[in-house]
Amino acid sequence: MSALENISARPSFASFAPPSRTLMGPGPSDLAPRTLAALARPTIGHLDPAFVSMMDELKELLRYAFQTTNALTFPVSGPGSVGMETCFDNLVEPGDTVIVCRNGVFGGRMIENVQRAGGIAVIVDDTWGEPVDPQKVEDAFKANPQAKLLAFVHAETSTGARSDAQALAAIARRFGALTIVDAVTSLAGCELRVDDWGLDAVYSGSQKCLSCTPGLSPVTFSPAALARIQARKSKVQSWFMDLNLVLDYWNSAKRTYHHTAPINSLYGLHESLVQLAEEGIENAWARHARLHRMLRAGFEAMDLAFVVAEPWRLPQLNTVHIPADVNDADLRRQLLTDFNLEIGAGLGPLAGKVWRFGLMGHSCREGNILLCLEALATALTRQGRPADADAAFAAARRALAD
Amino acid sequence: MSALENISARPSFASFAPPSRTLMGPGPSDLAPRTLAALARPTIGHLDPAFVSMMDELKELLRYAFQTTNALTFPVSGPGSVGMETCFDNLVEPGDTVIVCRNGVFGGRMIENVQRAGGIAVIVDDTWGEPVDPQKVEDAFKANPQAKLLAFVHAETSTGARSDAQALAAIARRFGALTIVDAVTSLAGCELRVDDWGLDAVYSGSQKCLSCTPGLSPVTFSPAALARIQARKSKVQSWFMDLNLVLDYWNSAKRTYHHTAPINSLYGLHESLVQLAEEGIENAWARHARLHRMLRAGFEAMDLAFVVAEPWRLPQLNTVHIPADVNDADLRRQLLTDFNLEIGAGLGPLAGKVWRFGLMGHSCREGNILLCLEALATALTRQGRPADADAAFAAARRALAD
Incomplete structure (x- = not known):
């Protein structure tokens, strides 16, 4: 037996092919x-x-x-x-x-x-x-x-x-x-x-x-x-x-x-x-604020409550209370498995109590928000807490038009 | 004037298009x-x-x-x-x-x-x-x-x-x-x-x-x-x-x-x-040793002297004395400009006295060595220190055949 075999078999792994996620957690965000x-x-x-x-x-x-x-x-x-x-x-x-x-x-x-x-x-x-x-x-x-x-x-x-x-x-x-x-x-x-x-x-x-x-x-x-x-x-x-x-x-x-x-x-x-x-820094700030309003309207239509009060709420990081009787880990797993959507868990004393939705940089796009509302409504409904995706979409669209 | 203009004009830079170098310095080496x-x-x-x-x-x-x-x-x-x-x-x-x-x-x-x-x-x-x-x-x-x-x-x-x-x-x-x-x-x-x-x-x-x-x-x-x-x-x-x-x-x-x-x-x-x-670690070690012999034979045919004596010489990092009357910075600039070839300068007390040629990982390839010998012979000859590329190639090929 050679020294190589003694120490460690030669590993045989394929190249890594990451799944294609939509990143709406607290970072990393989607890369353009x-x-x-x-x-x-x-x-x-x-x-x-x-x-x-x-x-x-x-x-x-x-x-x-x-x-x-x-x-x-x-x-x-x-x-x-x-x-x-x-x-x-x-x-x-x-x-x-x-x-x-x-x-x-x-x-x-x-x-x-x-x-x-x-x-x-x-x-x-x-x-x-x-x-x-x-x-x-x-x-x-x-x-x-x-x-x-x-x-x-x-x-x-x-x-x-x-x-x-x-x-x-x-x-x-x-x-x-x-x-x-x-x-x-x-x-x-x-x-x-x-x-x-x-x-x-x-x-x-x-x-x-x-x-x-x-x-x-x-x-x-x-x-x-x-x-x-x-x-x-x-x-x-x-x-x-x-x-x-x-x-x-x-x-x-x-x-x-x-x-x-x-x-x-x-x-x-x-x-x-x-x-x-190219976009301009003030335009980037404005985009985050505008799309935050869209996400917020959708969340509010689903009765999700924000942790942070205005005017201190960050447009790029939306923290909401996890509704009662919803299983945190199960729901996040469903979003990831069924929708390839990553959102953020709570940290420290907020673990299990909140979700964090990032709208950061290239992740801050209308399509991501629509996916998020659809995925969340579906997963919440599956967990026995019906959420109305149609109402959420309508509210989100109205917020964007304002 | 807006605050933006006060602070810093919006920069207008193009995407960065790096030149395509061959990296034979002390790292980074070429990526596959x-x-x-x-x-x-x-x-x-x-x-x-x-x-x-x-x-x-x-x-x-x-x-x-x-x-x-x-x-x-x-x-x-x-x-x-x-x-x-x-x-x-x-x-x-x-x-x-x-x-x-x-x-x-x-x-x-x-x-x-x-x-x-x-x-x-x-x-x-x-x-x-x-x-x-x-x-x-x-x-x-x-x-x-x-x-x-x-x-x-x-x-x-x-x-x-x-x-x-x-x-x-x-x-x-x-x-x-x-x-x-x-x-x-x-x-x-x-x-x-x-x-x-x-x-x-x-x-x-x-x-x-x-x-x-x-x-x-x-x-x-x-x-x-x-x-x-x-x-x-x-x-x-x-x-x-x-x-x-x-x-x-x-x-x-x-x-x-x-x-x-x-x-x-x-x-x-x-x-x-x-x-x-996939290559096998011992095969990788052997490749570095074999191609080091090739580079060494070429260098010796050009009368370049190694700093480190055998058996302590690293195959992957070849340090040679800069020949008398050769301008270090000019020669390295020529290699980079005319051949897109990066080699390493000396560090600390060896600055200006040695060159470091890396043969590391994906950079450790026959084609790189041939380019290096050609480029070095040309640049040395231009600096008034004639070097025989043909002899160097012949020696390098023989070393590889041994």
Whole structure:
């Protein structure tokens, strides 16, 4: 028997042929055919002059998406959680006090990030499904005037609630603190103006309203955030995320090798952003708002209740209460099996209690909404909770016409 | 003037059309057409049952590539440097002594990783281009019996030198230490037997001899390494890299959401590994060795001298001295411009002194070698250092026939 046979038989698997789903969960969203095609373009080197030119375009396209002139704007080579950690690891020094707002899962992750970076988190809690309360943030600053940072989630992916990023950043500024903002779900799906609102470190993800493949995290840092990073007393604890090193690759004429960039995923992100620029960012925001109204009308016609109240409801992430006596897992399995439709389950304390319907980027289309209403009405009716698809369609169409 | 115009004009860029290069640098290597095609398959959710089945196949395929039965074998969702940091952040606790071997750039990065994780690095230096000296490692353990880890690079991408991973791991075992091994360039390009050699934590990259797109880092951990991670006294400093959390997604029946996996890149990795299994890992090692002999014969016919002596020369990464009076940057630019051929520059102290020719994965093909010899002979001759392409071809063909 050879060593090979001892260790592990030679596996014999076929190429993977994924089913063709419609993605209406909290991300990934559907990729446009143009974006999928871009992923398959021939790989070139990460220091190739042609690639470097594309990097420059990418940065300009991201500045447009974020509505910023920040020089330090680029996609981190990792999922959104790496973008998050990049912000915290670079801006938090051991012993720093950080006010962290928690009104869902992702605010909780921010606390973990602060603590692992050696910071002290002062937690401002709000009910899941509600926005962050600016008054509580103001009180937290008054009680902790030494706080150097305010961290909050602009669009809570676990609940579908938007918070008032502009108001929160204004409070931080009054107390001399910088802001770290999670814009994973908000970027390109609803109004986000990094410069006008004075946000300092903002991270997002490629797989939500940008409708690119997951694995990239666009970030942007204000000049004040950059100055603080450059004035750090202690080394950033992560070598990979240390912006003082990454900058030599993404933001200097030298293009010093730091790590091998995820070339093909970056082709995809470039193509997503080119499409966003073609549509226009304000038109993209308006499309999400308009189609949210369509989905909402259909849901209301089926007596589905939203978790988040207006005006804090995110158009791109619609969270509804699961009706009584409906089996969550069974229903989602039916949608997937019978309609190839993916929707999102609840997270944390909301598990089993809510569904999350994403209308993100290329997934935010009329056809997807009609499929969703049809599939949901069918599955609910099968579970003994009759839902009227005709009424839902009619309501949805009327909402679109308004 | 609208806010949009104030901030940033709407960019107007075309889709990116990369040139079609032949990649013979230190990675990325050429992707096979099958692998490129896999990247463009429709994105599905990271918790989709179809995706979860593919993850299981991926793990089995990676175990085969690593020649291991380690349960904890999966691709980290980030470039090789994230795989590296995942190993160090999980295995090093503050105050731990780690013996780190440095015979090139990537050993140096290991030192950075140890220190940023709060460890104490005992450095064993060897000349760049030479393998790690086992005697020095033995001496370092004798002088530092408290050392808990030995870290070394199996295949130094900056020099093209292989080290004797089996012998080094045996020393560590005798002193009760675990090993962290950089196999970024070695995996699938030359013999690597994780179980037979007793390696504990091994990380690699997707873009070298696996010929997938960059951005994924296959890792494998022995049961002893896993036990040490689970017995840690302190929290892993990175939330994203904390294996105690990642495991719930990659290695448990629950498949708890941790982060959104880079779906399409993972399609590509699966396809690369299916091709590797079809060829057979030992056949892949043999192909790299055989075509290295072909390239070497051609280079020797052109009087190009290798940096690394046999038997430590890596077949998949061929480093040669730049001949006197040849302009490094000009020549590489000519190769890229006139032949669409990318080769690698020297790194660190070897910058301007060596070229690195990768023969990795799908790039390790006869046609690439012939193009490389032709291009190099032409460019050298243009720079006033005549090189005989005919002689090089003849020598290369003879080497292949032997």
